[in-house]
Amino acid sequence: MIRQEDTIAAIATPIGEGGISVIRISGSNALAVADRLFDGKRRIRDMASHTASFGNIIDPHNNRRVLDEVVAVVFRSPNSYTGEDIVEISCHGGMLVTKSILNVLFEAGVRHANPGEFTKRAFLNGRLDLSQAEAVADIIQARTERAHRSSLDQLKGKLSTEIDEIRNDILNFCSLIELELDFAEEDIELANRDDFANRAGRVLRRLQELIESFNVGKVYRDGIKVVIAGKPNAGKSLLLNTLLQENRAIVTDIPGTTRDTIEESLNIDGILFRIIDTAGLRETNDPVESEGVQRTLQQIERADLALMIIDYSLNMSDEDIRYIDSILDKMNELDVDPLVVLNKIDITDGKQFVDTGKLLHYPFVKISAKTGEGVDVLKKQMVNLATHGKPYQEGSVLVTNSRHRDALVRAKQSLELALASIKGEASGEFVSVDLRAALDALGEITGVVTTEDILNNIFSSFCIGK
Amino acid sequence: MIRQEDTIAAIATPIGEGGISVIRISGSNALAVADRLFDGKRRIRDMASHTASFGNIIDPHNNRRVLDEVVAVVFRSPNSYTGEDIVEISCHGGMLVTKSILNVLFEAGVRHANPGEFTKRAFLNGRLDLSQAEAVADIIQARTERAHRSSLDQLKGKLSTEIDEIRNDILNFCSLIELELDFAEEDIELANRDDFANRAGRVLRRLQELIESFNVGKVYRDGIKVVIAGKPNAGKSLLLNTLLQENRAIVTDIPGTTRDTIEESLNIDGILFRIIDTAGLRETNDPVESEGVQRTLQQIERADLALMIIDYSLNMSDEDIRYIDSILDKMNELDVDPLVVLNKIDITDGKQFVDTGKLLHYPFVKISAKTGEGVDVLKKQMVNLATHGKPYQEGSVLVTNSRHRDALVRAKQSLELALASIKGEASGEFVSVDLRAALDALGEITGVVTTEDILNNIFSSFCIGK
Numbered sequence: 009m010i011r012q013e014d015t016i017a018a019i020a021t022p023i024g025e026g027g028i029s030v031i032r033i034s035g036s037n038a039l040a041v042a043d044r045l046f047d048g049k050r051r052i053r054d055m056a057s058h059t060a061s062f063g064n065i066i067d068p069h070n071n072r073r074v075l076d077e078v079v080a081v082v083f084r085s086p087n088s089y090t091g092e093d094i095v096e097i098s099c100h101g102g103m104l105v106t107k108s109i110l111n112v113l114f115e116a117g118v119r120h121a122n123p124g125e126f127t128k129r130a131f132l133n134g135r136l137d138l139s140q141a142e143a144v145a146d147i148i149q150a151r152t153e154r155a156h157r158s159s160l161d162q163l164k165g166k167l168s169t170e171i172d173e174i175r176n177d178i179l180n181f182c183s184l185i186e187l188e189l190d191f192a193e194e195d196i197e198l199a200n201r202d203d204f205a206n207r208a209g210r211v212l213r214r215l216q217e218l219i220e221s222f223n224v225g226k227v228y229r230d231g232i233k234v235v236i237a238g239k240p241n242a243g244k245s246l247l248l249n250t251l252l253q254e255n256r257a258i259v260t261d262i263p264g265t266t267r268d269t270i271e272e273s274l275n276i277d278g279i280l281f282r283i284i285d286t287a288g289l290r291e292t293n294d295p296v297e298s299e300g301v302q303r304t305l306q307q308i309e310r311a312d313l314a315l316m317i318i319d320y321s322l323n324m325s326d327e328d329i330r331y332i333d334s335i336l337d338k339m340n341e342l343d344v345d346p347l348v349v350l351n352k353i354d355i356t357d358g359k360q361f362v363d364t365g366k367l368l369h370y371p372f373v374k375i376s377a378k379t380g381e382g383v384d385v386l387k388k389q390m391v392n393l394a395t396h397g398k399p400y401q402e403g404s405v406l407v408t409n410s411r412h413r414d415a416l417v418r419a420k421q422s423l424e425l426a427l428a429s430i431k432g433e434a435s436g437e438f439v440s441v442d443l444r445a446a447l448d449a450l451g452e453i454t455g456v457v458t459t460e461d462i463l464n465n466i467f468s469s470f471c472i473g474k
Numbered sequence: 475m476i477r478q479e480d481t482i483a484a485i486a487t488p489i490g491e492g493g494i495s496v497i498r499i500s501g502s503n504a505l506a507v508a509d510r511l512f513d514g515k516r517r518i519r520d521m522a523s524h525t526a527s528f529g530n531i532i533d534p535h536n537n538r539r540v541l542d543e544v545v546a547v548v549f550r551s552p553n554s555y556t557g558e559d560i561v562e563i564s565c566h567g568g569m570l571v572t573k574s575i576l577n578v579l580f581e582a583g584v585r586h587a588n589p590g591e592f593t594k595r596a597f598l599n600g601r602l603d604l605s606q607a608e609a610v611a612d613i614i615q616a617r618t619e620r621a622h623r624s625s626l627d628q629l630k631g632k633l634s635t636e637i638d639e640i641r642n643d644i645l646n647f648c649s650l651i652e653l654e655l656d657f658a659e660e661d662i663e664l665a666n667r668d669d670f671a672n673r674a675g676r677v678l679r680r681l682q683e684l685i686e687s688f689n690v691g692k693v694y695r696d697g698i699k700v701v702i703a704g705k706p707n708a709g710k711s712l713l714l715n716t717l718l719q720e721n722r723a724i725v726t727d728i729p730g731t732t733r734d735t736i737e738e739s740l741n742i743d744g745i746l747f748r749i750i751d752t753a754g755l756r757e758t759n760d761p762v763e764s765e766g767v768q769r770t771l772q773q774i775e776r777a778d779l780a781l782m783i784i785d786y787s788l789n790m791s792d793e794d795i796r797y798i799d800s801i802l803d804k805m806n807e808l809d810v811d812p813l814v815v816l817n818k819i820d821i822t823d824g825k826q827f828v829d830t831g832k833l834l835h836y837p838f839v840k841i842s843a844k845t846g847e848g849v850d851v852l853k854k855q856m857v858n859l860a861t862h863g864k865p866y867q868e869g870s871v872l873v874t875n876s877r878h879r880d881a882l883v884r885a886k887q888s889l890e891l892a893l894a895s896i897k898g899e900a901s902g903e904f905v906s907v908d909l910r911a912a913l914d915a916l917g918e919i920t921g922v923v924t925t926e927d928i929l930n931n932i933f934s935s936f937c938i939g940k
Contacts, residue, residue, distance in 0.1 A: 021495060022567055024488030025614055027592070027940035028496060030564070058526040060547050074626060076613070081526050081547060096564075098496070101488055101940075102614035104622050126493070147542070148491055148568035156570050160540060474493035474567075 015041060016129075017120035019106055019112045026101035031109055032473065034090045034126055035096070035119060042095040044068060045109075046080055052095060057084035065097065067112050069250050075112065076105045090126050090307040091133030094188070116133045124470025128463060131455060137168050138455025138466070145470050146229060152177045154228050154278025158406045166405055168454045170218075174211055175450045178423070181207075182443040192285055192436075199429050203326065207210045208427045215420040225408035231273075231280030232394045235307045235344075237335065238317030239328075243351040247317065247377035248272060248283065251387075277391050277399065284311060304337055313345050313393055320350035320361050322372065329365035336366050345393050348372035349386060354379050411466070412453050419449035481507060482595075483579045484587035485572055486586035486939040492567035497575055498586060498939065499563070500556045500592055506547065507582045510562040511532060511575075512546055518561060531563065533578050536657055541578065542571045590936025594929060597921060603634050604884030604921025604932070611936050612695060620694050624872045633871055633878070634920045636684075640677055641916045643882050646888070648909040651902045667896050672891050681886040684873050690861045691874035697739075697746030698860045701773045701810075703801065704783030709817040713783065713843035714738060714749065717853075722743075743857045743865065750777060771804055779811050779859055786816035786827050786840065795831035802832050811859050814838035815852060820845050833843025877932070878919050885915035 014034025021028070034040055043052040048063020055061055060081045066072040079098045088094040099105050114120065122128075124145070143162035150156035152247075161167070184199035231369055237462045238244045251274055274281040286304045308314055316332070324332070339346045348367055354376040373389050375382030400406065407413050426442035451457030481501025487494070499508055509518040514529020521527055526547045530539045545564045554560040565571050580586065588594075590611070597607045609628035616622035627633070650665035704710045717740055740747040752770045774780055782798070784790075790798070805812045814833055820842040839855050841848030857865055866872065873879050892908035917923030 018493075018566075020493040021487040022490030022492035024490055026488030026937060027484075027498070027614075029487040030494060030496065032493070060524040060526060060549070073623075074630070076626065077629065079547075081545075083526070098562075100610065100613045100615055102622075104616045104619065105613060108619070108622070144566065147566045147571060148493075150568055150570045153570065153574070154811060156568075156574070157539075160542065163543065164540070314580075471492060 011417055015118045016121035017110060017118045018108065018126075018473040020096070020126075021101070023103075023105065024101075028098045029101040029105065029106045031097045031099065031113070032121075032126060033095045033113065034088070034092045034121075034129060035118075036093065037117070038093040038095050039084075041113065041118055042080060042097070044116060045112055046078075047072070047074075048080065052080060052082060055080075057082060057087055060472075061159040064112075065099065065109050065112070067108075069112075075108050076100055078109075086133070086135075089135065090129040091135045092129060097393055098471055099266060100301065121472060122467070123472050123473055124467030127385060127470060127474055128467045132461075137165070138458060139168050139171070139409070139412065139453050140165060141455070142411075144407065144474060148471070148474070150229075151231060151273070151280045152228070152275050152278050155231075155280070155408075157278075158225065158228055158400075158408055161405070162408070167407070170405055171450055171453050174214070175289075175447060175454075175456075177207060177211065178447055178450075182440060182447065185440050185443070189436050199436075205427060205430050208423060208430075212420060212423055212427070215416055215423070218405065219413055219416045219420065220398075221405065222410070222413040224400060225406035226410070227279055227394050228400060228406060228427070229408040230376040231282050232311045232313060233284060233311040234281050234315060234390070235284045235311040236315045237286055237304055237308065238315075238349075241320065242317040243377045244317050247315075247349070247351065247375070247383075250377050250380060250383055251283075256316055276387050277320060279391060280391060281313075304335075308335075308339060308344055309342055311344050313347065313390065314339055315349050315390075316346050316367075316370075317349045317351050318367065319352055321352040321355045321357075323361065324363050324367075329367075330364065332367055333365040336370065340473055346370050347386075347389055350374045351377050353381060377451045385410070410419060415449045415452045419446045421445060422446035422449060434450075481584045482587035482591055483576060483584045484586045484592075484939040485576065486562070486592075487567070489569075490567075491569065494564045495567040495572045497563045497565065497572065497579070498587075498592060499561045499579065500554070500558045500587075500595060501584075502559065503583070504561050505550075505560040507579065507584055508546060508563070510582060511537070511578055512544075513540075514546065518546060518548060521546075521548040523548060523553055524669050531565065531575050531578070533574075535578075535581060541574050544575075547854055552599070552601075555601065556595040557601045558595060587938060588933070589938050590940055591840075592932030593936060594933040594940055602629075603631070604924060605634050605637070605875070605878060605919050606631060607921070608877075608932060610940060612874065614937070614940070616695075617739070617746045618694070618741050618744050620866060621697075621746070621874075623744075624691065624694055624866075624874055627871070628874070633873070636680075636871055637916055637919050640680070640806060641913060641920075641922075643673060643677065644909055644913055644916075648906060648913065651906050651909070655902050655906065665902075671893060671896050674889060674896075678889055678893070681882055681889070684871065685879055685882045685886065686864075687871065688873040688876070688879040690864055690866060691872035692876070693860050694866060694872060695749050695874040698779060699750060699777040700747050700779045700781060700856070701750045701752060701770075701777040702781045702783060703752055703770055703774065704781075704815075705785065708783040708785045709843045710752075710783050713781075713815070713817065713841070713849075716849055717749075717888050718844060742853045745857060745858060745860055747779075747860070750908060770801070771808075774801075774805060774810055775808055777810050779813065779856065780805055781815050781856075782812050782833075782836075783815045783817055784833065785818055787818040787821045787823075789827065790829050790831070790833075795829065795833075798833055799831040799873060802836065812836050813852075813855055813859055816840045818849060881915045885912045888912035888915060 014224065015033065015037040017031060017033040020030045020032040039053050045065050046052050046063050047066050048061045050061045060079050062079055063076045065076050065078050066074055076099045081096045083094040085091060085093045097109065099109055127141045127144050130136045131138055140163050143159045146159035147156060147163060150159055181199055187196050236244050236248065245341045252272060272283045274283055284307050286307055336346055344433065349369050350372055353374045371389060373382055373386045375386050422442045422445035426439050429438040429442060448457045482502040483497060483499040486496045486498040501892055505519050511531050511534065512518050512529050513532050514527045516527045526545050528545055530540045531542050531544050532540055542565045547562045549560040551557060551559045563575065565575055587726055593607045593610050595852045596602045597604055606629050609625045612625035613622060613629060647665055647670045654664050702710050702714065718738060738749045740749055740828035750773050752773055769858065802812055814836050816838055837855060839852045841852050888908045892905050893913065895904040895908060914923045
């Protein structure tokens with residue numbers, strides 16, 4: 009177990025006013041320091057692991073003045089979150105109280121924890137592997153149940169287990185190859201190359217699946233930006249309301265989320281659609297040049313998906329067609345998927361909708377935002393486009409982290425090289441070098457192989473207190 | 475012990491994202507419900523009081539799907555915050571996780587706690603008296619160390635103890651009077667009236683002290699609004715900066731505090747001065763009518779104290795004098811204390827400052843915002859005006875709650891009536907009625923005497939989860 013020398017503390021609960029706040033202290037001095045500041049029914053140093061005691065936190069440098077009534081919970085090493093001794097102090101949830109307790113801890117020689125430092129210690133002490141540690145941050149930030157569930161799967165080691173299995177298989181083979189090299193003069197074959205080549209083929213296909221799952225995984229984790237574009241009377245607002253009424257946005261009651269544009273959030277089948285409202289496209293004589301189009305295009309640029317709403321009860325003028333086509337072209341350029349939404353099918357009265365432009369070359373759905381007809385199909389189409397036609401299958405492993413995806417891509421490349429060497433009957437040295445590279449890349453995911461830079465990069469994006 | 479029938483739960487930590495959030499469950503079913511949802515190393519129903527256990531919260535209606543990895547801490551009745559069985563669940567601090575756990579609790583028949591309901595139950599179960607319960611909310615909202623300390627004193631029972639002593643003294647005498655009434659035919663005197671009259675005199679003086687302490691107590695608890703008024707070049711901004719540099723405002727890093735005007739906060743000797751910035755007074759020909767003055771007056775109306783900054787290096791024109799006098803008159807009308815700040819004493823060059831108006835009828839200090847000279851005296855004067863010349867004395871009891879002040883006023887009035895009856899040798903019945911009224915009023919403070927209305931009024935101002 010790697011021991012950190014110093015003892016750290018931080019407020020572990022969200023910042024603000026509430027019933028209680030929790031201050032977490034971790035490190036070899038956690039019990040001794042907390043003991044000096046705690047005046048309770050029991051001494052902290054005498055408390056068994058996983059027990060709680062009521063008492064006062066006092067300021068030893070200020071006449072033992074009471075700072076607050078608290079409950080202290082002790083977790084003794086190694087049975088704690090970090091693997092170190094931990095004391096968690098539940099105090100009254102005011103900023104002043106919480107800070108004054110933190111201050112006496114700092115005066116007692118405890119250091120303020122860096123972002124993610126508790127979880128980093130948990131990793132260094134072998135309580136979590138690296139992909140599990142990363143899942144902790146994802147769980148906290150999850151906005152849909154699906155995102156939460158895949159983070160929890162990752163925390164529970166679903167990805168790690170699979171990576172470890174693949175890695176062990178490669179490692180066994182690689183060890184045999186290297187053993188052969190040690191006995192090179194005797195020219196014996198310990199590693200069955202054909203057998204491994206077969207297995208490696210399966211592993212490569214699996215790595216490819218995992219790599220591809222990231223396209224969907226990142227959508228489930230981070231959500232997807234959708235811009236709604238359409239002429240003012242095409243039914244944009246009504247559609248938005250219809251969608252919102254059925255799917256209460258779960259992010260709306262989180263205070264303090266600032267947005268640079270007005271967004272509505274919509275959870276469809278576990279995917280968070282963040283819908284960016286546009287001002288509505290207006291016809292002008294020179295549409296491409298107009299400011300309105302420029303603004304909408306700016307919003308389209310930030311989006312992954314665009315709903316292009318058309319009033320299906322009216323025929324398109326030549327101008328309309330030119331105008332819409334120019335926007336579709338722009339979307340194409342920007343690599344934004346358009347979904348054409350033909351609205352007002354309730355009032356078409358059997359009229360024939362004519363479009364001679366590019367509109368119907370794109371995927372489309374016919375709906376009535378007013379009656380709700382077709383809205384289910386629209387939602388299915390949105391999910392379909394967001395997940396590239398491969399929505400999440402219950403029980404499957406999703407890669408949601410670009411760091412993991414990149415490592416998988418490198419592992420696959422190296423394994424392909426190794427396989428080519430094996431098939432070309434190259435020397436064991438060549439095979440071994442590429443297999444080692446694959447092992448290293450896979451090891452980065454779970455943190456078997458890591459660098460201080462990788463760790464700092466990962467944990468600096470955590471919040472303080474985690 | 476009064477038992478509440480239902481079991482309640484709420485998020486006890488501040489709302490937002492953080493390392494951990496705590497969900498508190500209290501009531502007779504707390505252990506049973508938590509036991510069904512917790513899949514850990516130990517069963518919750520088997521856990522001893524004040525012990526913690528690691529495990530999963532599962533959704534029993536959804537295939538026992540894991541919602542989060544948590545630590546559950548059990549507090550068994552009567553040794554808990556509410557006096558009831560309590561389970562506290564520390565989960566990952568994301569909104570979605572926290573809410574999904576709350577939801578399975580609600581599905582299991584637990585009710586969402588009302589604001590302050592945990593503390594209300596603590597009161598009903600005799601774990602806290604009413605003034606102590608009120609102190610809990612004050613501790614959370616404390617903005618200065620002094621406010622925090624007086625709330626903590628109140629939580630520790632400093633006020634309650636004194637009220638109880640006074641109450642017991644009156645109660646003993648009142649009981650004797652009432653006993654005499656029972657034996658009225660025998661005409662014996664059990665209650666020594668002279669002796670009690672002496673003691674009651676002391677008690678009345680003490681009640682008066684406590685009532686008066688509210689003038690200061692409310693200032694320490696809630697802070698004081700200060701408006702700075704002065705002509706644009708009088709040195710207002712420089713003074714504000716000088717004050718702020720020395721006294722880091724402790725409230726500035728609390729997110730989400732919205733303000734209807736721009737305020738700076740300043741902690742001087744434990745008092746929170748909330749300084750409202752005015753745009754600066756500008757000279758006009760008809761100052762009383764001008765919009766600038768109107769706006770400043772609106773801000774003065776909201777203030778307790780006004781700093782009127784004058785450039786001491788310049789002489790006042792007749793217009794200036796009329797202008798300043800009109801504002802001083804207005805402050806007088808609005809019952810706002812003005813403090814005249816004569817600034818720029820570093821560049822007066824021995825000139826004689828002449829003011830023929832009302833300026834120097836008010837308390838004043840001479841300072842240099844630039845060199846800092848006199849700023850200490852200014853701060854002392856601000857504290858002096860805020861506390862009506864009676865700043866907090868270490869160890870004294872402060873009444874900080876208007877409910878307590880009002881009850882003390884009623885207790886004092888009734889006791890005065892009783893004392894008058896005693897001195898006028900009125901019948902014991904008269905004395906008894908007024909003593910009972912005094913007892914009831916005092917009892918309201920600690921909650922010995924209370925009504926559902928009083929309780930609802932108090933606890934509805936708490937946050938949910940406390």
